[in-house]
Amino acid sequence: MNAPIGDETVEIDFILNGKPLRRQVQVRQHLADFLRQELELTGTHLGCEHGVCGACTVLIDGATARGCLTLAVQASGRRVDTIEGMSTSGALAELQQEFIARNAAQCGFCSSGMLLTSYELTQQGGHLSRDEIREFISGNMCRCTGYHAIVDAIEAVLKRRQGQTNG
Numbered sequence: 001m002n003a004p005i006g007d008e009t010v011e012i013d014f015i016l017n018g019k020p021l022r023r024q025v026q027v028r029q030h031l032a033d034f035l036r037q038e039l040e041l042t043g044t045h046l047g048c049e050h051g052v053c054g055a056c057t058v059l060i061d062g063a064t065a066r067g068c069l070t071l072a073v074q075a076s077g078r079r080v081d082t083i084e085g086m087s088t089s090g091a092l093a094e095l096q097q098e099f100i101a102r103n104a105a106q107c108g109f110c111s112s113g114m115l116l117t118s119y120e121l122t123q124q125g126g127h128l129s130r131d132e133i134r135e136f137i138s139g140n141m142c143r144c145t146g147y148h149a150i151v152d153a154i155e156a157v158l159k160r161r162q163g164q165t166n167g
């Protein structure tokens, strides 16, 4: 008997946090649920599940993406990085230190998505005004309204990198 519509599964194959992974997934399951429920990578949070809050942000091929708007099958053949892999590798260490130093992570619910979005921004380098930083992170909601401290943290990392670049 065929599976009910939406319950079909398909095998996917991708690089997750630097390691190859092959899994059978439901075609209708979104990536954030797959990460959380099947792989117990619960650092990717779910807020709105409608693409609005940014809590589910992950990196796909190095660019931020909404885990709640991406089907797990769409990750097949791609490279996916979550907060777990990025933290373990140390890629986020500088941002994490600044977030901690400035109390930019309050309840922490938005922090994984904020950090990954901030990472994308800081990878681009260059000088950005506070307004430009705000614009860049505007797709990530912080229910603790920690925005000022988050902008402070990102600005500190950018400035330090500028200083290093300028010698």
Ligand code: FES
Residues within 6 Å of the ligand: 045, 046, 047, 048, 049, 050, 051, 052, 053, 054, 055, 056, 057, 066, 067, 068, 069
């Ligand atoms: S849970 Fe994906 S954007 Fe809110």
Ligand code: FES
Residues within 6 Å of the ligand: 104, 105, 106, 107, 108, 109, 110, 111, 141, 142, 143, 144, 145, 146
């Ligand atoms: S630190 Fe609480 S939601 Fe942002």
